[in-house]
Structures are given as structure tokens and as C-alpha cells.
Amino acid sequence: MPRAGLSHDAVVRLAVEVVDEGGASGFADLTLAKVAAKAGVAAPSLYKHVGSLADLRRDVAVLAVRDLTAAGTAATVGRAGADALRALAEAWRRYAVEHPGRYAATQIGPDPDDPADAVAREVAAESVQVVVSMLRGFGLPDDRVIDAVRAVRSSVHGFVQLELGGGFRMREDVDRSFGVLLDMVVAGVAALAEPAAAGSPR
Amino acid sequence: MPRAGLSHDAVVRLAVEVVDEGGASGFADLTLAKVAAKAGVAAPSLYKHVGSLADLRRDVAVLAVRDLTAAGTAATVGRAGADALRALAEAWRRYAVEHPGRYAATQIGPDPDDPADAVAREVAAESVQVVVSMLRGFGLPDDRVIDAVRAVRSSVHGFVQLELGGGFRMREDVDRSFGVLLDMVVAGVAALAEPAAAGSPR
DNA sequence: GGTTCTGGCTAATGGGCGTAGCTTTGTGGC
DNA sequence: GCCACAAAGCTACGCCCATTAGCCAGAACC
Structure with a gap:
């Protein structure tokens, strides 16, 4: 019986593949059985590399958040102000559209008290730091x-959530709507910078 | 053996209770076994009233969307303009905070092609119509x-999604941040009404 | 009072997670 | 080269859940 040559990282990578192949619900549908099948291994064998399905999901989530953060930083380097804001937002949206399963994985909020979620909390904080x-x-x-x-x-x-969830009909207009939303956000953030606007109209 | 006196509606009501008791993940954790336990009935008995777990989830979702729509209409009646927008947004947020499980149920996008999702599509459209x-x-x-x-x-x-997911630290400031967001949205929508702003700054 | 329909039940299947304990492979020391 | 041991597989099992099949009692209706 030949060995599959798995490792913790290899299992996580395979799990990400499963998530990517599952579309928007890929993360929700992630299962040890599918990962094992892809690895060509019996399901219990995965426990040599992973503590549990919950652990694996967490690891996938951490990887996805790091990914998204990287996409955001790459998009904003060398830009500033409204330009940077638009680039960051577009990078997020592109990531979500291109990797809907992984994007869904980024949405699970880490438990503030669970020590097992420590790295998840950390990468989440880094992702906010980009903004x-x-x-x-x-x-x-x-x-x-x-x-x-x-x-x-x-x-x-x-916006991305509604778009991925199929909440928008008339798909042609979605790009324009996103642009309008960004105009709104840019204007709103700029308005916050003006001290006079502190107590804007009730 | 006495009868439990169930019905389709009764089962859905119990399912909503299960969802409500499950917090933010109550909808994801909805299970026929839990509903059956709450009804004091064996799990297979539920199939006399419900086609499947998926059907039940859909029914709960439809009920939740109707609920949310009703909350929104109630909040906006007799109001107009920025006032109405703020009231609607606050009603949504309040609903989500008070019924996180049901709010999660409202987020599943109905399949545009599945005939079984017809009513789900309809109530979703009604909910958009309020806006x-x-x-x-x-x-x-x-x-x-x-x-x-x-x-x-x-x-x-x-905003609501991030708030429920624990994405915001410093809970005290969340209300203020929501107010700021609403200022931004009100201003943005108002700006859209001015024809001159059609091609706002690139 | 009997017939029929309905809403329960138990039994059983299949799939998924997770545990226990066995076996084999590879590796490192001698 | 050989042996011991750790690591990485495996099978067998238990538990939980959804779902199907088939049975049975009670309610409603004639």
C-alpha cells in the first residue's frame, strides 16, 4: 500500500480546492469525505494531519482571509485617497467573484474567547488594518x-454578499451600481474629514 | 398513543422557535431532529407535514423575509425622504439584532430557476419593493x-452582517458608526437625485 | 357501526464525523 | 545489512442526522 504523502498543508490545500470547486456554497459544503476522496485516502486518515473538520475549516478561513488581505494591499500600493479606496473595493469584489467559496470562508467571525481562534483573530485584524x-x-x-x-x-x-447571493437581477447593471456605491462611499468618507460635518443633518 | 396535532404551519412555527433559540447560527443549525424533539414527536413523523429539511428551511426563510418586510413597511409608514430611509435602516438593524437566526434565514438567495423557490422569489421582490x-x-x-x-x-x-458576525470590536461605538453610515447613504442618495451629479468625479 | 384517511410509530438505509486499534512503510541507529 | 520505532495509512465501529418503507391506531365520515 503506497503512501499518499500528505501533510497538514497539503490537506488544507486540497480543502481549498474543494471549496473553490463548490461555488458560493463551497465552504458550507466542505466535508472531510470530499477532501479524503480528492487525496485518494480513507476519511479517517485525515485525522493524522488535522484535528477535526472544525479545525480544517478554520485553517481554510485563515488562508482565505490572508489571501483577501494580500489582494487588498496589492491593489492599494502606490495609490492614495479616493483612488486607493476604489482600488481596494474593486479588489475585494473581484476576489469575491473569482473565488466565491473562499470569500464565504472569510465571513466567519472568529470567537473572541476561543484560544483556537487566535490566529483567525490576528489575520482578521490585519485585514482591517489595510483599510x-x-x-x-x-x-x-x-x-x-x-x-x-x-x-x-x-x-x-x-454589495458583494448580495451580488454573490443572486440578490441583484439585471446583471448588466451591477458594475454601474457598484460604481455608484463607491462614489457614495468616497464622498461620505471625504465628508467625514471636514470638521464642520461632524454633526451632519439629523 | 395521543396525537400531537401537528400541521404544516405548526411545524414551521416550531422550526422558527428552534432558529430563534440558536442565536446567529440558529438557521444553519436547524435540524429536523430538534424540531421533532420540540414537537414531542419522532423525527420521521415530520414528513407527514413537510417534504424535507430543505423545504422546511425554505418555509422558514419565506416567513422571515415576510417578517422583515413587515418591519420595514411599518417603520416607513407616514415618513418620507431621509426620515424614511433612516427609519427603514434602523428597523432592519433592529430586526437583525433581535432575531439573528431569522435574519440569517433571510439571506439565502432563492434559486432563479427552481420552481420550488417561486414564493421565496416573490417575497424577496416584495421586500425590495419596500425600498x-x-x-x-x-x-x-x-x-x-x-x-x-x-x-x-x-x-x-x-453593516448588520458584520455586526452580527462579531466583526466590530468596541461595541459601544457601533450605534454611532451606524449613524455615520446612514448619513453617508442619505447624502449619497440625495446626490443621485441631482442631474448634474450624473457623472460624478471619476 | 364500519370504512377510510390521516397522523403517528418503528425499523432500516446511507452518509458524515470522529475514535480505537491494527498494519505497513520508511527511517535512523547499530 | 538489520532492527526498532515513529508516522501514516487502514478497517471496524459508534453516534447523529435525513430519509424511506411499511405498520397501526384513532378520527371523521357515511
């Missing part, structure tokens, strides 16, 4: 940065 | 309404 850095060019007051970060993440994530 | 009606007060050009609807849905849904 914080990108917003530096807007000259926001310190206490407004958090609001801007949340507005940017919410808008883009919400 | 369209609400936006009437802004006097948007016809071809901009769709962009505005998508921007509103994306922003609010994204």
Missing part, C-alpha cells in the same frame, strides 16, 4: 477613522 | 433608482 492604512490619505480625525472603516467594509461587503 | 417605495420621496431619475436601492441594501445589510 485603516488606506484611509490615512483622507486626513480623518482620529475618532472618525473607525466609523469610516466600518462604513467602507459594510458597503463593499454588503 | 423602492421608500426612495420615491427622493425624486430620483428612473434609471438611478436601481442603483440607489442597491446602495441602501448593501450598506445596511453589510
